[in-house]
Amino acid sequence: MVEQTPLQRMASDFAESRIALAGLALLAAILLVALLAPLISPQNPYDLAQLDVLDSRLPPLAQSRSDGGHTHTYWLGTDDQGRDMLSGIFYGLRISIGVGVASTLAALAIGLVLGLLAAYFGGWVDTLIMRIVDIQLSFPSILIALILLALLGQGLDKIIVALVAVQWAYYARTVRGAALVERRKEYMEAAAGLALSHARIVFRHLLPNCLPPLIVVATVQVAAAIALEATLSFLGLGLPITEPSLGLLISNGFTYMLSGKYWISFFPGVALLATIVSINLVADQLRDVLNPRLQK
Amino acid sequence: MLVFIIRRLMQSMLVLVAMSLLVFLGVYAIGNPVDILISPQADQAEIARATAALGLDRPLAEQYWVFLRQAATGDLGRSFAFNVPAIQLILERMPATLELAVTAMLIAIVLGIPLGLWAGLAPDSIAGKTIMTGSILGFSLPTFWVGLMLIMLFSVVLGWLPSNGRGPTVELLGVPVSFLSREGLAHLALPAANLALFKLALIIRLARAGTREALLQDYVRYARAKGLSEARVIGVHVLKNILVPIVTVIGLEFGSVVAFAIVTESVFAWPGMGKLLIESINMLDRPVIVAYLCIIVTLFTLINLAVDIVYSLLDPRVRLSEAGM
Numbered sequence: 001m002v003e004q005t006p007l008q009r010m011a012s013d014f015a016e017s018r019i020a021l022a023g024l025a026l027l028a029a030i031l032l033v034a035l036l037a038p039l040i041s042p043q044n045p046y047d048l049a050q051l052d053v054l055d056s057r058l059p060p061l062a063q064s065r066s067d068g069g070h071t072h073t074y075w076l077g078t079d080d081q082g083r084d085m086l087s088g089i090f091y092g093l094r095i096s097i098g099v100g101v102a103s104t105l106a107a108l109a110i111g112l113v114l115g116l117l118a119a120y121f122g123g124w125v126d127t128l129i130m131r132i133v134d135i136q137l138s139f140p141s142i143l144i145a146l147i148l149l150a151l152l153g154q155g156l157d158k159i160i161v162a163l164v165a166v167q168w169a170y171y172a173r174t175v176r177g178a179a180l181v182e183r184r185k186e187y188m189e190a191a192a193g194l195a196l197s198h199a200r201i202v203f204r205h206l207l208p209n210c211l212p213p214l215i216v217v218a219t220v221q222v223a224a225a226i227a228l229e230a231t232l233s234f235l236g237l238g239l240p241i242t243e244p245s246l247g248l249l250i251s252n253g254f255t256y257m258l259s260g261k262y263w264i265s266f267f268p269g270v271a272l273l274a275t276i277v278s279i280n281l282v283a284d285q286l287r288d289v290l291n292p293r294l295q296k
Numbered sequence: 297m298l299v300f301i302i303r304r305l306m307q308s309m310l311v312l313v314a315m316s317l318l319v320f321l322g323v324y325a326i327g328n329p330v331d332i333l334i335s336p337q338a339d340q341a342e343i344a345r346a347t348a349a350l351g352l353d354r355p356l357a358e359q360y361w362v363f364l365r366q367a368a369t370g371d372l373g374r375s376f377a378f379n380v381p382a383i384q385l386i387l388e389r390m391p392a393t394l395e396l397a398v399t400a401m402l403i404a405i406v407l408g409i410p411l412g413l414w415a416g417l418a419p420d421s422i423a424g425k426t427i428m429t430g431s432i433l434g435f436s437l438p439t440f441w442v443g444l445m446l447i448m449l450f451s452v453v454l455g456w457l458p459s460n461g462r463g464p465t466v467e468l469l470g471v472p473v474s475f476l477s478r479e480g481l482a483h484l485a486l487p488a489a490n491l492a493l494f495k496l497a498l499i500i501r502l503a504r505a506g507t508r509e510a511l512l513q514d515y516v517r518y519a520r521a522k523g524l525s526e527a528r529v530i531g532v533h534v535l536k537n538i539l540v541p542i543v544t545v546i547g548l549e550f551g552s553v554v555a556f557a558i559v560t561e562s563v564f565a566w567p568g569m570g571k572l573l574i575e576s577i578n579m580l581d582r583p584v585i586v587a588y589l590c591i592i593v594t595l596f597t598l599i600n601l602a603v604d605i606v607y608s609l610l611d612p613r614v615r616l617s618e619a620g621m
Contacts, residue, residue: 266448
């Protein structure tokens with residue numbers, strides 16, 4: 001049998017689940033759409049010059065009513081401003097995923113450092129950090145985010161701060177757990193025996209070995225962050241109207257839903273759902289692939 | 297045991313005081329409520345009068361001291377917008393939220409345990425797989441969007457159930473409740489189902505995992521060897537053992553149901569505390585925000601304390617590790 005590198009082994013393990021592969025394909029497609037939104041959108045939804053009030057609240061598949069010779073089809077209908085929903089969703093995905101990924105990375109960095117410090121030094125550092133983590137995790141994330149946004153106000157930067165504040169504790173706890181196990185291993189003793197600096201031991205030796213469980217938690221948390229941001233935007237406390245994420249698009253359509261104009265809320269919701277489900281499917285399989293106890 | 301409870305109680309008090317300071321200082325950062333409450337045509341003298349009447353002209357430390365002193369007597373300030381005591385405003389809305397939360401929890405328990413048992417007994421059957429896929433959806437679907445879809449399906453398309461509000465309430469022991477009338481139940485159905493969804497998925501997963509583990513245990517094999525009916529083995533021996541973790545989680549999750557009611561209440565215009573909080577944030581009604589947070593933090597601290605105590609009663613190891621620290 002041909003010797004596999006660890007990465008190849010993980011890839012083939014991952015491919016064992018067909019539903020996880022489907023999730024990965026869907027996620028890749030969504031990411032591509034989000035990245036290329038300005039290129040592939042039929043319309044720039046925030047360029048007011050391209051909007052036509054005559055075209056507002058058209059149902060899916062409607063033809064543009066504005067003349068000018070270039071009639072085109074609104075595949076998913078239009079909202080109250082006459083915005084093409086499909087373009088709105090492409091741009092919304094960009095913002096939703098951007099906010100989710102940015103806040104996850106920042107929270108990951110903070111949680112990682114604090115978790116490693118707690119595990120490596122122990123003692124009062126550990127007690128202090130983990131008490132804060134315990135207290136924070138005993139409150140639901142939506143409550144903490146709401147409190148922070150009530151205090152900070154609205155805006156892209158503020159919602160990222162709120163999401164980071166909600167998430168860092170999960171990483172700190174996960175890293176600490178993994179690091180406590182790793183700390184007792186022989187390579188750590190060897191590193192200490194070589195009189196390497198604390199920083200070098202923590203970041204070059206301890207950190208890489210704590211990464212697998214973190215990757216799993218981070219994947220799940222990206223989905224959670226996207227859902228939380230959508231919820232906060234829906235409640236009117238998230239992003240401002242100038243940077244509409246999927247949650248805000250859904251919120252916009254809410255008013256029109258009771259009169260049967262379902263598409264303004266429905267399609268952004270489907271896009272949101274597809275994003276969250278595909279991330280969760282990938283995360284589920286990653287958890288199995290990266291779990292050493294399940295390896296044959 | 298007593299020492300453990302006292303320590304936990306002191307810890308809880310510390311959290312409360314820290315939260316009150318944080319919340320109080322933080323709430324000061326959001327805008328000037330006078331700008332919103334008073335008409336834009338008002339002149340300087342009027343603005344100054346309004347500011348003084350609300351006590352906003354005094355130094356921050358003094359305002360916090362006044363707040364703390366009054367909070368100790370149960371007075372959390374008057375709502376700027378409604379001009380009634382903030383705590384009264386919240387307590388008025390509390391029964392609606394609690395009714396919604398309790399109903400949602402009941403739905404999750406009554407549906408979740410049998411479905412989880414079923415999925416655990418037949419993990420490879422079509423039913424078992426369908427239940428598990430459904431529970432993954434329950435985790436993934438954002439609550440507010442499910443709420444919208446419920447309204448669209450049951451109120452707009454089918455026209456079966458009302459889309460918002462609480463309907464008429466009936467007094468039960470002095471507390472207004474809506475589940476005693478047909479009309480009230482119809483109003484309760486959609487929001488409660490919406491709020492129940494996430495916990496339903498959670499309980500299904502717990503019950504399934506517990507059942508699969510329990511089925512491999514010796515006591516189940518002995519019960520079967522004794523010739524007990526399958527109904528008795530499942531209904532008594534398996535069920536009893538999977539209930540322990542489920543009951544714990546129900547206790548812990550109740551607080552989060554109350555918190556998530558904020559979203560459901562906003563979608564269904566359910567007149568509870570959560571909707572009040574969102575409205576107060578939008579109107580910068582500081583006393584109500586502060587009062588809501590104080591009450592919810594107290595509620596959470598009490599729930600956590602109760603769970604800790606029950607835990608230490610059930611499992612002496614918890615107490616020992618606490619004492620050893």
